Amino acid sequence: MNSSQLEVDYRRRLDAVLGPLADALQNQLTDYLRDVPRIDRVVARPKSVDRFLAKAAALNEEGKPKYVEPLNQIQDQVGARVIGLYLSDVDSVSKTIEKYYHPIETRDVVPDSQWKFGYFGKHFILLVPKGLVSTEIDKELVPRFFELQIKTLFQHAWSEANHDLGYKPASAPLGRDDERALAFTSAQAWGADRMFDDLHRSLVHQ
Amino acid sequence: MAIEHIHSFLVHPRKGIAEKRKIGGTTVQTSGKLFGLLSEIYLSSDAQCDIEIAFNQSATGVQANLCRDLIIDYLEGPTLVRGRRLAERLESMTTRRSGLGLLFVIAGTEGRDHKVVVSRFPTDVAILAEEKSEELSVQFLERVFMKNATSYKAAAYQDSSLKAGFWTGRAVDRQINDRVAQISDYWIADFLASGFQVTSAAGTRILAVAIRNAARATTDINIKSEIAAAVTLAKALKGRRSTTIGFENLLNLSEAAKKLINAQISEHLEDQFQFDWKEFSEHLAYRSIELDNGAILTAEAPRFDEVFHRDRARTDGGGIRFTTEGRITGERLGKSKVERLGK
Numbered sequence: 161m162n163s164s165q166l167e168v169d170y171r172r173r174l175d176a177v178l179g180p181l182a183d184a185l186q187n188q189l190t191d192y193l194r195d196v197p198r199i200d201r202v203v204a205r206p207k208s209v210d211r212f213l214a215k216a217a218a219l220n221e222e223g224k225p226k227y228v229e230p231l232n233q234i235q236d237q238v239g240a241r242v243i244g245l246y247l248s249d250v251d252s253v254s255k256t257i258e259k260y261y262h263p264i265e266t267r268d269v270v271p272d273s274q275w276k277f278g279y280f281g282k283h284f285i286l287l288v289p290k291g292l293v294s295t296e297i298d299k300e301l302v303p304r305f306f307e308l309q310i311k312t313l314f315q316h317a318w319s320e321a322n323h324d325l326g327y328k329p330a331s332a333p334l335g336r337d338d339e340r341a342l343a344f345t346s347a348q349a350w351g352a353d354r355m356f357d358d359l360h361r362s363l364v365h366q
Numbered sequence: 367m368a369i370e371h372i373h374s375f376l377v378h379p380r381k382g383i384a385e386k387r388k389i390g391g392t393t394v395q396t397s398g399k400l401f402g403l404l405s406e407i408y409l410s411s412d413a414q415c416d417i418e419i420a421f422n423q424s425a426t427g428v429q430a431n432l433c434r435d436l437i438i439d440y441l442e443g444p445t446l447v448r449g450r451r452l453a454e455r456l457e458s459m460t461t462r463r464s465g466l467g468l469l470f471v472i473a474g475t476e477g478r479d480h481k482v483v484v485s486r487f488p489t490d491v492a493i494l495a496e497e498k499s500e501e502l503s504v505q506f507l508e509r510v511f512m513k514n515a516t517s518y519k520a521a522a523y524q525d526s527s528l529k530a531g532f533w534t535g536r537a538v539d540r541q542i543n544d545r546v547a548q549i550s551d552y553w554i555a556d557f558l559a560s561g562f563q564v565t566s567a568a569g570t571r572i573l574a575v576a577i578r579n580a581a582r583a584t585t586d587i588n589i590k591s592e593i594a595a596a597v598t599l600a601k602a603l604k605g606r607r608s609t610t611i612g613f614e615n616l617l618n619l620s621e622a623a624k625k626l627i628n629a630q631i632s633e634h635l636e637d638q639f640q641f642d643w644k645e646f647s648e649h650l651a652y653r654s655i656e657l658d659n660g661a662i663l664t665a666e667a668p669r670f671d672e673v674f675h676r677d678r679a680r681t682d683g684g685g686i687r688f689t690t691e692g693r694i695t696g697e698r699l700g701k702s703k704v705e706r707l708g709k
Binding site: 228229232233235259260261262263264265266267285287289290291295300304305 | 418420421422423427428429431526527529530531533534561563564565566567568571632633634637645
């Protein structure tokens with residue numbers, strides 16, 4: 161499929177399904193997590209056309225297209241995010257999510273070496289539950305899955321700033337010192353999460 | 367309908383046996399009486415397979431499932447060799463209790479979709495009676511495979527994408543509510559490495575919230591008390607697998623009460639799920655009765671009838687007298703009427 165046809169197809173899906181589905185998921189997640197303490201926010205939104213097309217055009221290590229069927233294979237066309245205060249809140253949110261949704265993938269996303277710092281977060285690929293999209297909509301337009309990220313406030317803050325600084329289309333690529341500075345802030349966020357969680361646990365157990 | 371390939375295998379109970387053996391299998395012709403029976407199974411799979419299932423992630427959370435891999439492998443090249451891998455998987459999960467079975471793997475295409483139906487006929491014994499003029503010969507038959515036996519199982523998958531699809535499907539398992547976990551888990555949990563698409567908590571929550579809203583919505587005191595009584599009985603459903611309609615029947619609800627509950631649910635009525643008592647009680651933890659003299663009686667729903675003893679009032683007029691006995695452990699004042707049912 162050429163990219164202009166893919167854009168037409170994705171735009172049609174976005175307008176007809178992904179927006180309403182994201183709203184419905186956000187409401188459902190908020191309802192399911194109502195009794196879980198210290199949730200800062202719950203959001204769900206569809207992937208923009210630009211980001212979808214950029215991802216669809218990605219190449220693998222052999223230089224071939226990573227996605228042969230992007231509309232079927234890209235699983236984060238709707239992305240949801242739950243932000244909690246402390247690391248232990250990530251666990252309690254995860255337990256609630258596992259109760260209500262069927263996961264086909266669960267990942268603790270961490271840097272690939274203990275000597276590195278960068279992105280931290282818990283990611284799920286979950287089956288889109290029935291009943292969130294009108295039955296009148298063509299089933300072929302409805303994605304099978306959505307992505308859910310669960311993070312602490314610090315993890316979220318770091319990933320937002322990192323995305324803003326590191327992925328600006330017009331700016332020059334980051335230098336080694338810039339990357340080291342980003343890793344340093346990730347390490348600080350990691351440490352702050354540990355400290356807050358330890359304090360929270362010790363105060364709860366007092 | 368476009369059945370393209372059918373393969374069949376005799377699957378022995380060999381769970382826990384390390385020694386390998388080659389499973390006997392055959393290609394079934396796409397004509398004749400057997401093909402007619404299998405076509406019917408293939409065609410009616412959507413209606414017959416009434417449980418919506420989804421493959422599980424791997425034990426480590428990776429997006430991979432061994433049974434799904436075998437099904438996709440078969441669909442990519444439906445041969446006896448590839449079908450046998452499914453039979454080998456089933457054999458390695460089959461205990462003596464599940465017994466000998468005849469496995470059919472039926473593949474076809476439906477428009478742009480690939481479709482596969484995996485069906486297991488359990489073994490049985492039978493007597494063959496043949497009448498010849500005035501004589502009757504009877505013969506004992508072993509290894510008869512019966513579709514209508516109480517342990518028939520099947521699963522059906524249909525999807526357009528072999529790369530990203532085939533994560534969800536439908537199944538039938540007539541032994542899904544067997545009290546022996548080994549039996550009830552054999553087909554969906556063990557062989558298909560799948561779970562219900564609607565999780566226990568999600569399905570139970572929909573049911574509980576619908577019951578709660580139905581009780582709130584009606585002004586009919588008989589339906590209110592019928593629903594409240596059903597909530598008290600619900601603990602007995604712990605672990606059972608059924609649909610909302612099935613659970614309503616198990617709770618002996620009247621048509622009026624069912625109608626009221628169903629109106630709160632819409633399209634989830636046929637969803638199969640396993641009843642989760644803990645989840646249910648989180649949404650319907652307390653039962654309250656309000657009397658016309660201003661009294662409100664509240665107790666945990668499952669224990670309400672134990673805690674409050676109900677008699678006819680001594681005075682005329684159809685009144686009810688409640689009695690209870692215990693030690694006071696708390697006392698509250700509030701600014702509004704406390705409605706615990708549904709909190």
